[in-house]
Amino acid sequence: MNKQLKQWLVMLAALVLASCVDEEREFTLNPDGSGKVKVVATFSTDSVISFNGESDSPEKRAKDAVKATLEDSRGVMTWADVSYEVLEGKKVKFEGTAYFPDINKLRIKVGSTKLDTFQPEMVTQDGVVTITCPAKDKSEGGDGDVGIKIGPTGGDADQPEWSTLSKEGQDARLAEVKAELSKMRMMIAGLAADMSNRVVFHLPADPQGVTNFEKSGERTLRVEQSGEQLLAAVDKLLADDEQLRGLLASGHNVMKDGPPAELMLGAKGDPTLRFAANAQPQFDYAKEQEAAATAFPQMMKDLGLVVVMAPPMKDGAKLENVRLAGVQMATKQVDRNLRPFNRSQGMSLAFVAELPGSVFSAGEGKLTRFVMEGGEDMMPESEWSRKPKNIEVSEDGKWLKFEVQADKLPTNAITVKELAGEIECMSSGGSEWLDLGFASLKEGAKGNLYNAEVKKVGEHSYNEGKYEVSVFFELEREVIKDVKFYDADGMEIPTSQNGASWGGKQTTLDFTFDEYPPVNAKVKAEIYTDLLRINVPFQLENVVIIPEEAE
Known part of the structure; x- marks a missing residue:
């Protein structure tokens, strides 16, 4: 042929x-x-x-x-x-x-x-x-x-x-x-x-x-x-x-x-x-x-094309239906190039839990107790390692995934006698769309909400033929649900978010445009409202280190 x-x-x-x-x-x-x-x-x-x-x-x-x-x-x-x-x-x-x-x-x-x-x-x-x-x-x-x-x-x-x-x-x-x-x-x-x-x-x-x-x-x-x-x-x-x-x-x-x-x-x-x-x-x-x-x-x-959120989680809530979803163990490395799972010696346990009400984000947390059957203490030495890792929330805000880590392997037990700690979650009573009030979409332009500022408008940093806009907010990253751009006729301009940087109450979001964005474009942000921070405790007993299948 x-x-x-x-x-x-x-x-x-x-x-x-x-x-x-x-x-x-x-x-x-x-x-x-x-x-x-x-x-x-x-x-x-x-x-x-x-x-x-x-x-x-x-x-x-x-x-x-x-x-x-x-x-x-x-x-x-x-x-x-x-x-x-x-x-x-x-x-x-x-x-x-x-x-x-x-x-x-x-x-x-x-x-x-x-x-x-x-x-x-x-x-x-x-x-x-x-x-x-x-x-x-x-x-x-x-x-x-x-x-x-x-x-x-x-x-x-x-x-x-x-x-x-x-x-x-x-x-x-x-x-x-x-x-x-x-x-x-x-x-x-x-x-x-x-x-x-x-x-x-x-x-x-x-x-x-x-x-x-x-x-x-x-x-x-x-x-x-x-x-x-x-x-x-x-x-x-x-x-x-x-x-x-x-x-x-x-x-x-x-x-x-x-x-x-x-x-x-x-x-x-x-x-x-x-x-x-x-x-x-x-x-x-x-x-x-x-x-x-x-x-x-x-x-x-x-x-059925939108995620229906459960009522927001209230203060005093606890994690429910917590199950072990994954296990990873690694022995002490023989050679730096032969690290099992590319990690240091120790154990990671991944858990999935149902939330009593919806949240839109979860971040910081701490581990307060990690004891194996027989009394062996598995708490990591450093404060950073005692924090739950890789915390993620499901799209509907009803489920939470988190991992806990130990710096060593248990000596002979395969059952966790007690595991306890807490995870900080944020719930919201809703969200609202707000016009950031930019007079023009130019570098240095300032809005009238959240000290918003256009940090960049021009050719894309690494995507040839595309254009990039960076917008700064004086807001925590998780509080910003969505950002959209509209032309003078009120038509949404197709964009994709290609980057973000944040720390404390400062956030910068980067957006990709197929065409050079119009100078008269409007920028609107969807912001979570009625915010509530909740330290949600968890406590598990007698957990066999074998993952359970989800129903």
């Missing part, structure tokens, strides 16, 4: 696993570019990244995929009417309606897959709105050429130009391409024949000029790309030597770019439609979007 066919095979396999088997976006558009889009997509749960490998059930993967869709899609103000269903064969069917203020900024992502086929681009000029739907999203790296982009990105640089070939050479090239197309067709039939991507537009006025859209109503147009269309286009090329010769002579790389658009959609050029810019809106965008945003939190709870 030659290099290009291998690329096709890899690409098609990845296409089936990583993209939607079937998807439709149905737009209801206003003349100003605002609107809503109903998304219906069926895709494989294998396309959803799992951090637990195969142990994650299809239901868990489906829930993660839906949550990622709602969180990672760009240009969306809010979602409504979201539902999902786990189908047989490890598939998920997702439905939902996204509200957007600007169709040009909209980027829908289902699970881990961008729906960039026929991504709409809107231009208003001379009283006419023009919507173009390239087969490849140019803003995400597409080259903008006309044609259905289904092939690998590799070129055909080693091949001489068609015009330089003799008649025999051209015949040989034609035969070679037809052979490769035949093999490609078999791959498509086996891997991608059932795939389809459809875009439907409900327009606010009669369409004035239409290319490669099919009319399915007075003001409703649709365009579709499918595996079936691709197979039919390949069949046309295989059956028409003269047409294939003409494509090769024009420089069209069939194995890279696939069949030309006219063989799949009916005419040359990207799907395009136009309508009068002075048309009346189809619906009150602001009113509907606000109602959907109000209903969004309850919808997320009903779908």
